[in-house]
Amino acid sequence: MDENQLKSSAKRKVFYITTPIYYVNDVPHIGHAYTTIIADAVSRHKKLAGLEVYFLTGTDEHGQKIEKAAAEKNLSPIELANQVVGRFKQLWQDLLIDYNFFIRTTADFHEKGVQAIFQQLKEKGDIYKGIYRGWYCVSCENFLTEDIPLDEDGLKTCPDCGKKATQVAEECYFFRLSAYQEKLLAFYQQNPHFVRPQSRMNEVVSFVRQGLKDLSITRTTVKWGIPVPNDPAHTIYVWFDALHNYLTGIGYGWNSSLFHKFWPADIHLIGKDILRFHAIFWPAFLMAAGLPLPKIVYSHGWWLKDETKMSKSKGNVLDPRIILEDFGPDPLRYFLLREVPIGLDGNFSHEGFLHRVNSDLANDLGNLVHRTLTMIQNYFQGKMEQPAPENESDRHLREAFNQTKTKAIAFYDELAINRALEEIWSYINQVNKYLADNEPWKMARQAEARPRLARILYQTGCALRGIALLIYPVMPASAEKIWQMLGEKTALSKLTYDQFQFETWLPEEAISPPVPLFPRVRLEDFLKEKASPTPATKKITKEAKMSTISFEEFMKMDLRVGEILSVEKVEGTRKLYKIQVSLGEETKQMVSGIAEEYQPQDLIGKKVVVVANLKPAVIRGIESQTMLLAADVNGRAVIPFFVEDVPAGAKVR
Ligand SMILES: [Zn+2]
Secondary structure, three states: OOHHHHHHHHHHOEEEEEEEEEEOOOOOOHHHHHHHHHHHHHHHHHHHOOOEEEEEEEEEOOOHHHHHHHHHOOOOHHHHHHHHHHHHHHHHHHOOOOOOEEEEOOOHHHHHHHHHHHHHHHHHOOEEEEEEEEEEEOOOOEEOOOOOOOOOOOOOEOOOOOOEOEEEEEEEEEEOHHHHHHHHHHHHHHOOOOEEOHHHHHHHHHHHHOOOOOEEOEEOOOOOOEEEOOEEEEEEOHHHHHHOHHHHOOOOOOOHHHHHHHOOOOEEEEEHHHHHHHHHHHHHHHHHHOOOOOOEEEEEOOEEEOOOHHHHHOOOOOOHHHHHHHHOHHHHHHHHHHHOOOOOOEEEOHHHHHHHHHHHHHHHHHHHHHHHHHHHHHHHOOOOOOOOOOOHHHHHHHHHHHHHHHHHHHHHHOOOHHHHHHHHHHHHHHHHHHHHHHOHHHOOOOHHHHHHHHHHHHHHHHHHHHHHHHHOOOOHHHHHHHHHHOOOOOOHHHOOOOOOOOOOOOOOOOOOOOOOOOOOOOHHHHHHHHHOOOOHHHHHHHHOOOOOOOHHHHHOOOEEEEEEEEEEEOOOOOOOEEEEEEOOOOEEEEEEOOOOOOOHHHHOOOEEEEEOOOOOEEEOOEEEOOEEOOEEEOOEEEOOOOOOOOOOOOEEO
16 A cells, blocks of 8 residues: 555545445355455454444346346246345355445345436436447347457357347447546556556556447346336446445445445455456546545455366365355465465365365464463463563564564555465464473473463463454454453454553463364365265255256367376375376366376376366466366266277367
8 A cells, every 4th residue: 555545544544345246146156255255354454453444245136147047946036136145144144254234236225326326427418328239149138248259250159158149239328438538547647556456457557548438338128127217118237236336335325424434435355357347437437426436446366266176076166165164264264365365366275275274273373372271271270370570582472473463464454464364374483483492391390480481371372362363354253262262351353453462461360271273174084075975965965056057058168189298296286287288289288186096107198088178277386278077986086088099189079
């Protein structure tokens, strides 16, 4: 954050953060969870920093896709929306998401707010009626987006169903986006950090420089939407409707003092796929309405599925519920925020997840808390005695905490949450080393060493309190647990960073024996449980989550015969190979989790079936451009090879 922004947020003493509103034709998955967990961590951090926070999330409920999805389920659109909203709210509760308000675009006050702004811009001349010419898919009843290119026949193909679209013209309302091109460029110039990370800002600027066309913002073909005021044959199209949730969710049109207190938003947190809507259209709408613009649009990366057997055969492994069932919210929150800097893509693998949970949480932190509290229990019956004065190593531990606190807070402020956690973990390791160096267990039987023993355990207890404070934004449940185990009576959530002092730990009563903080799960057990065909019911419910696909959808997969050219182990992993595979005309690289089942010599020269048009992903820093097919036999990969010789590149269907 630059200096001016820091000053203005310090002056304001309020903080407004939003997630995108999630579309209700989808069930909540790890991507939704990720965005919302970031927003929650930032919001908890800002509260500890003493700010009054408003955290908004919600659902986007209009549009043709919802209408269709509801009809397929024999529901009305609002019934479908209600069901999905229930799932989102349940997940947020389970993930300890402490939002202030859940906005639904079907709420009456939202619809009225959008209509009021529409009317205002229409009167001003920024919205006008014109003719929209576009490509329309008759079977999907949907206009194609502009970015789809013409094919050889001069036609466009619908990306949803694969059928040819027809060119049509219909009357609709336009927003005069072209009039805002120069104003937007001037705004970006004055606010060069409006979009984060910086690379995304550059993308936005160059897109706007190429020229902006007026934006069609209504449809007559969509019925499930907000009607245009005084012209109800037209409904307001999704983005103009959805983006205004950031205003109506904070009181626009229904609570003016709330609205003026918190608007403009400090951070709109978004996925990179919706950057243009937030960094171009949204500021232009606000300029037109004469409202202040948000401070920051922060675009985070995506979580990709791993290439291991589990995710390959099932569409369900990225369902956060499966992890929540076994681990509860904190390990998932920690993993998602620790593993990858916000802004970059991450690769989710159960191996990576378990490694983090076992090593960082169970070993480093969980053990430290457990050992310390057990010693306090065993040597002092839970009641601290007068400690000896601080020696140099004690002082060092205290000072190191204060430095860690300053750094972690600065990183949290920058949304560099992974770096804040790195700092905190480096301190946790210092505390572990402090205990190892001071060897308190050797003093337990020497009466004259008791004051020194009391100091070591007191100092460690103070450090643990500090650690609880600093991990609270990311792991609120574990932080409160540690805090309470140390005999604190008021909740951490009521505290601020400023109020916390390292040496003010004064447990009034004897503290109770520790309870385990984090489950320790063996990878084999975890994978076995997730992939096991028994008990049958578990398997069936998890696989039942995969929906059927149409023949057209199946035909989108370009399956080919690939000849394996080379195989090498990915360093530092047990399961992964980097494989070069020839598809005849071209060679592709993939990362595949089959190293436990197959030796390189078993693979080289063999022909396998690969998905040739898979979107590339980065796995352990290596670009994986395709994947091979294998059976999942109780978690073990079995590759189908060809009995007869077939040419590399041949189509498989
Ligand atoms: Zn279509």
